[in-house]
Amino acid sequence: MQLTGFEGRIALVTGAAGGIGAAVVDLLRASGATVIATDVRAPELAAASGVAPAHAFALDVTDAAAVDALIAQVEADVGPIDLAAHVAGVLSTTPVLETSDAEWRRTFAVNADGVFHVGRALARVMAPRRRGALVVVGSNAAGIPRHAMSAYAASKAAATMFVRCLGLELAPLGIRCNLVAPGSTRTPMQTGMWADANGEAKVIAGSLATFKSGIPLGKLAEPMDVANAAMFLLSEQAGHIAMQDLYVDGGATLRA
Numbered sequence: 001m002q003l004t005g006f007e008g009r010i011a012l013v014t015g016a017a018g019g020i021g022a023a024v025v026d027l028l029r030a031s032g033a034t035v036i037a038t039d040v041r042a043p044e045l046a047a048a049s050g051v052a053p054a055h056a057f058a059l060d061v062t063d064a065a066a067v068d069a070l071i072a073q074v075e076a077d078v079g080p081i082d083l084a085a086h087v088a089g090v091l092s093t094t095p096v097l098e099t100s101d102a103e104w105r106r107t108f109a110v111n112a113d114g115v116f117h118v119g120r121a122l123a124r125v126m127a128p129r130r131r132g133a134l135v136v137v138g139s140n141a142a143g144i145p146r147h148a149m150s151a152y153a154a155s156k157a158a159a160t161m162f163v164r165c166l167g168l169e170l171a172p173l174g175i176r177c178n179l180v181a182p183g184s185t186r187t188p189m190q191t192g193m194w195a196d197a198n199g200e201a202k203v204i205a206g207s208l209a210t211f212k213s214g215i216p217l218g219k220l221a222e223p224m225d226v227a228n229a230a231m232f233l234l235s236e237q238a239g240h241i242a243m244q245d246l247y248v249d250g251g252a253t254l255r256a
Contacts, residue, residue, distance in 0.1 A: 003232060004235060005239075006031035007033070010034050012084040013036065014087055015038075017040075017044075020087050020227055021085070021087035021137075025045070025054060027231050029054055034054070036057065036070075037056050037057070038058070038088075039088070062110055064113075082132050082133070083132070083133050083234050084134045085134075086119070088114055089139075090107060092152040099150060107155045108151070111158075116159075127173055133175070134175070135233045136179045138245065139156040140183045140253045141156055142181060143160075146212070163179050167243035176238070176242045178242065178243065178245070179246065180226055180248055181248065182226045183221060183248070184203045221248060233246065
């Protein structure tokens with residue numbers, strides 16, 4: 001099935017400098033969308049022929065004014081944003097007793113406040129047009145307790161419920177909001193947690209000591225696996241899907 005609904009449209013991607021975000025940028029451009037690629041530092045965009053253009057911007061999603069300003073700039077200089085993939089996020093891996101107030105706020109500032117800032121700014125420009133689609137990359141940690149990941153899991157859970165509430169408010173206007181919830185994915189965020197060369201095998205196997213299930217499919221997700229799911233939710237083929245949280249984790253959470 002060929003996904004449609006991207007040709008000639010403008011798509012915003014946050015967290016676009018690498019991993020899942022970069023994969024989403026590549027797929028959107030290949031599908032004919034003009035991409036606004038953002039990250040804390042403006043992403044480096046590879047020159048490519050035969051694909052739609054892309055524009056790189058620096059954006060700190062924790063700064064509400066900066067988010068509003070960028071959306072306004074894009075709408076004025078490039079055109080109306082009809083599609084968006086919010087991928088920006090940070091990891092936190094400290095036990096509760098070792099989690100400082102600053103670490104808690106840092107994690108929520110990006111993972112929860114950032115989703116609010118971007119979602120609200122997009123809603124303000126999409127609502128009058130009564131069209132648009134937003135997909136947010138959350139985490140399967142939003143739906144299952146994780147040892148030494150309380151700030152991360154709680155921030156992703158907050159973002160998940162915000163997106164579903166936003167979707168409820170915007171659905172009557174024809175605007176669809178959905179989430180993709182990855183599990184362990186081969187990105188720098190994941191590999192940075194590995195202590196040795198056996199890190200991948202340990203993740204796949206799971207850990208009884210920390211009550212973490214393994215991955216039934218027996219492999220990590222690749223960034224493109226998550227990006228493909230995001231593309232589906234943005235496409236016309238998902239035109240009757242809203243407020244959903246699609247887990248892309250190889251069955252790791254045993255979610256029904």
